[in-house]
Amino acid sequence: MVKIGILGVGTVGESVAKILEENGDIIEARAGKKIVVKSGVVRDLSKKREVDIVLSDNPSDVVDDPEIDIVVELMGGVEEPYALVKRALENGKAVVTANKALLAYHRYELQEIAGDIPLMYEASTAGGIPVIGALRTGLSANHIESIQGIMNGTCNYMLTKMINEGAQYDEILKEAQDLGYAEADPTFDVGGFDASHKLLILASIAYGLDAKPEDILIEGIENITQTDVAFAKEFGYEIKLLGIAKKVQDENGESGVELRVHATMIPQESMIAKVDGVMNAVTVVGDRVGETMYYGPGAGGDATASAVIADIVDIVRGNQGPMLGYKKGLESGLRLLSKDEIVTQYYIRLEVDDQSGVLAAITSTLGEFGISIESMLQKPTHNEEIAKLLFTTHKTQESKMQDAIKALGKLDVVHGEIAMMRIEK
Amino acid sequence: MVKIGILGVGTVGESVAKILEENGDIIEARAGKKIVVKSGVVRDLSKKREVDIVLSDNPSDVVDDPEIDIVVELMGGVEEPYALVKRALENGKAVVTANKALLAYHRYELQEIAGDIPLMYEASTAGGIPVIGALRTGLSANHIESIQGIMNGTCNYMLTKMINEGAQYDEILKEAQDLGYAEADPTFDVGGFDASHKLLILASIAYGLDAKPEDILIEGIENITQTDVAFAKEFGYEIKLLGIAKKVQDENGESGVELRVHATMIPQESMIAKVDGVMNAVTVVGDRVGETMYYGPGAGGDATASAVIADIVDIVRGNQGPMLGYKKGLESGLRLLSKDEIVTQYYIRLEVDDQSGVLAAITSTLGEFGISIESMLQKPTHNEEIAKLLFTTHKTQESKMQDAIKALGKLDVVHGEIAMMRIEK
Numbered sequence: 001m002v003k004i005g006i007l008g009v010g011t012v013g014e015s016v017a018k019i020l021e022e023n024g025d026i027i028e029a030r031a032g033k034k035i036v037v038k039s040g041v042v043r044d045l046s047k048k049r050e051v052d053i054v055l056s057d058n059p060s061d062v063v064d065d066p067e068i069d070i071v072v073e074l075m076g077g078v079e080e081p082y083a084l085v086k087r088a089l090e091n092g093k094a095v096v097t098a099n100k101a102l103l104a105y106h107r108y109e110l111q112e113i114a115g116d117i118p119l120m121y122e123a124s125t126a127g128g129i130p131v132i133g134a135l136r137t138g139l140s141a142n143h144i145e146s147i148q149g150i151m152n153g154t155c156n157y158m159l160t161k162m163i164n165e166g167a168q169y170d171e172i173l174k175e176a177q178d179l180g181y182a183e184a185d186p187t188f189d190v191g192g193f194d195a196s197h198k199l200l201i202l203a204s205i206a207y208g209l210d211a212k213p214e215d216i217l218i219e220g221i222e223n224i225t226q227t228d229v230a231f232a233k234e235f236g237y238e239i240k241l242l243g244i245a246k247k248v249q250d251e252n253g254e255s256g257v258e259l260r261v262h263a264t265m266i267p268q269e270s271m272i273a274k275v276d277g278v279m280n281a282v283t284v285v286g287d288r289v290g291e292t293m294y295y296g297p298g299a300g301g302d303a304t305a306s307a308v309i310a311d312i313v314d315i316v317r318g319n320q321g322p323m324l325g326y327k328k329g330l331e332s333g334l335r336l337l338s339k340d341e342i343v344t345q346y347y348i349r350l351e352v353d354d355q356s357g358v359l360a361a362i363t364s365t366l367g368e369f370g371i372s373i374e375s376m377l378q379k380p381t382h383n384e385e386i387a388k389l390l391f392t393t394h395k396t397q398e399s400k401m402q403d404a405i406k407a408l409g410k411l412d413v414v415h416g417e418i419a420m421m422r423i424e425k
Numbered sequence: 426m427v428k429i430g431i432l433g434v435g436t437v438g439e440s441v442a443k444i445l446e447e448n449g450d451i452i453e454a455r456a457g458k459k460i461v462v463k464s465g466v467v468r469d470l471s472k473k474r475e476v477d478i479v480l481s482d483n484p485s486d487v488v489d490d491p492e493i494d495i496v497v498e499l500m501g502g503v504e505e506p507y508a509l510v511k512r513a514l515e516n517g518k519a520v521v522t523a524n525k526a527l528l529a530y531h532r533y534e535l536q537e538i539a540g541d542i543p544l545m546y547e548a549s550t551a552g553g554i555p556v557i558g559a560l561r562t563g564l565s566a567n568h569i570e571s572i573q574g575i576m577n578g579t580c581n582y583m584l585t586k587m588i589n590e591g592a593q594y595d596e597i598l599k600e601a602q603d604l605g606y607a608e609a610d611p612t613f614d615v616g617g618f619d620a621s622h623k624l625l626i627l628a629s630i631a632y633g634l635d636a637k638p639e640d641i642l643i644e645g646i647e648n649i650t651q652t653d654v655a656f657a658k659e660f661g662y663e664i665k666l667l668g669i670a671k672k673v674q675d676e677n678g679e680s681g682v683e684l685r686v687h688a689t690m691i692p693q694e695s696m697i698a699k700v701d702g703v704m705n706a707v708t709v710v711g712d713r714v715g716e717t718m719y720y721g722p723g724a725g726g727d728a729t730a731s732a733v734i735a736d737i738v739d740i741v742r743g744n745q746g747p748m749l750g751y752k753k754g755l756e757s758g759l760r761l762l763s764k765d766e767i768v769t770q771y772y773i774r775l776e777v778d779d780q781s782g783v784l785a786a787i788t789s790t791l792g793e794f795g796i797s798i799e800s801m802l803q804k805p806t807h808n809e810e811i812a813k814l815l816f817t818t819h820k821t822q823e824s825k826m827q828d829a830i831k832a833l834g835k836l837d838v839v840h841g842e843i844a845m846m847r848i849e850k
Contacts, residue, residue, distance in 0.1 A: 293721065
């Protein structure tokens with residue numbers, strides 16, 4: 001019999017306990033041993049729980065209990081779970097965590113501390129989809145060329161609604177909050193931060209890159225309007241919040257990796273563009289296998305618990321794989337490109353005076369930064385002296401585009417904020 | 426250092442050797458050890474190979490070589506590779522196979538022989554997509570409710586062309602043969618047999634069901650016409666050759682499993698309906714995680730080799746998971762339903778006299794078998810006395826539908842063959 005202790009018995013923790021009980025027969029058949037929850041730790045002992053397990057409000061009752069074999073960390077936060085996971089590992093216990101923030105900041109220290117003790121985290125990224133396993137094991141023959149992930153269900157739900165129903169951002173956010181898909185303070189989701197944690201985890205497995213959220217480009221979906229949606233439809237794009245990891249050659253021919261999270265226009269015919277609503281999906285391109293995609297629910301108590309239990313079963317079976325997927329240094333010399341070095345195509349929306357010569361001023365300003373236009377659309381506004389100008393550029397460097405946007409903003413014929421979205425083909 | 430011997434150095438075998446060489450750095454980093462091909466066995470030593478490895482035409486040089494740690498079986502066929510894999514396992518060697526036919530017939534004997542020795546087969550099903558790993562490990566917390574797989578690229582390529590380009594089956598088959606996507610004798614692919622082997626492998630992991638191809642319903646795509654394609658478009662369906670495994674309650678309330686391969690009408694909005702061309706995809710619904718999907722290339726030397734090497738790396742890392750995903754009997758009492766017991770919706774195409782009373786005769790005949798019509802379309806033919814009648818039924822049992830088709834065929838007003846396709850919603 002294998003005994004589990006759970007740190008944090010909320011929605012996911014309750015699902016873990018419930019599934020281990022209700023699907024106990026099949027889980028035991030697959031693992032070869034019976035798996036039971038011995039105890040759990042919660043902050044508030046007075047709160048009513050849906051499952052009948054022994055609870056304590058002292059984490060030591062789990063991490064220091066010699067009878068517990070595997071500690072499941074579902075607390076959230078960063079530093080407190082880090083200290084507890086560290087102690088559990090030092091006590092020789094295997095650990096399963098669903099905590100993406102913990103891993104976004106401490107995965108390399110934890111790998112070091114864990115050594116040969118299993119520390120697994122399938123549930124940390126894309127919920128119930130076993131994409132960590134796919135990348136860590138299933139694609140191990142490949143140099144990874146790119147990863148594109150829809151890894152935040154809140155954003156994908158909101159974007160799908162904006163595109164399919166034509167509603168404005170604020171209405172949809174309100175609706176998502178009412179449905180419980182978005183938090184009262186939605187910044188962590190709609191600002192791209194949640195997706196960035198997951199991207200950093202995947203990038204470590206793919207490239208062995210140690211980066212923290214502060215090191216990478218993170219933007220959200222807050223500035224998307226129905227004007228952008230209409231342009232995207234017209235030119236054959238979907239708009240998705242993507243976490244992107246991409247191996248590229250820098251200016252000196254050295255290999256580097258772009259890591260970025262932002263709203264992205266992608267061709268409607270790509271598989272990931274077809275992923276709608278709260279669902280998640282991760283596309284991985286390997287140099288030998290080509291494109292593979294993993295699709296499923298990215299959140300929810302039972303779906304996340306499904307991934308937590310998969311890790312528990314794998315540990316019980318005797319899995320000894322390296323935490324981040326490699327036993328020696330991976331692709332030494334591969335560096336994280338700075339935000340400025342990103343090279344991609346851009347979509348720009350701005351308001352201009354509706355008069356002759358404006359287009360010439362815009363294109364000439366772009367030309368100063370070596371940027372050329374790929375496609376353009378001009379639309380009237382309710383003010384007949386002002387037009388909306390929407391265009392996409394050919395590939396250019398982020399730093400040049402940022403400078404060009406500043407320069408455009410200084411033109412007398414340009415009014416208000418200039419909106420920008422990146423394009424991936 | 427880990428030494429590999431390859432039985433059958435064709436396209437996939439050459440890719441395995443080439444990738445182990447060219448991606449040796451990253452594979453070693455992930456596995457923790459250097460992996461080299463020591464030797465290979467081929468039928469025809471005089472044939473030129475693209476890779477430089479020691480070759481023999483005597484299988485014993487691989488399966489009995491004490492220096493070889495892992496035998497990779499890529500021969501094709503059933504009985505000869507079975508004998509050799511058995512011998513390799515008895516010699517204590519781990520085995521990786523991409524041979525779906527071998528597993529469709531001998532997976533349970535091989536599991537018994539292997540015992541604690543790793544015998545892995547990620548490449549046998551859906552090529553480069555790590556779906557075996559997902560089902561075997563990533564979804565282990567779940568009772569599997571259903572599996573739907575596009576697992577034959579030839580069929581999916583042909584159906585995509587028929588739907589998108591309006592061409593007839595025979596033209597497309599010719600084109601697929603010219604492109605090398607279909608064999609000179611295409612029966613194994615277009616008849617559904619290839620997909621059935623893969624379905625049986627997945628069904629063993631999901632349900633622990635020991636069945637052989639002869640035990641299940643297998644139909645192909647040979648009888649699909651542009652009339653069917655047009656009907657499908659009109660009513661919001663795509664047509665795919667699916668391998669389907671589905672847990673259902675039989676008439677006595679006992680759980681049983683349907684296993685079947687056939688051309689299927691599925692709703693256009695389902696994710697698997699969006700998988701086009703030679704690509705493969707497998708959708709798995711678990712009782713806790715809900716729907717997940719795995720998408721990628723189902724064939725090709727490098728993609729298949731990617732899966733073979735993933736298994737090798739997993740073995741080198743010390744993976745000791747059970748071959749078919751469970752260590753004890755799985756869901757005892759679950760039985761394979763007979764073909765007759767399948768319950769689904771049906772699409773029927775038939776030619777009838779274009780005169781009054783015909784519809785009444787048809788519906789009354791269907792009524793005798795308790796079958797009712799869901800939707801119907803009547804189309805003229807080049808012969809103005811004959812009309813095409815296309816309809817879908819509500820759910821009914823396969824045996825009743827088969828009897829009803831026979832009865833319809835005996836009506837004076839019905840002419841020629843009656844075509845049938847199953848529908849999954």
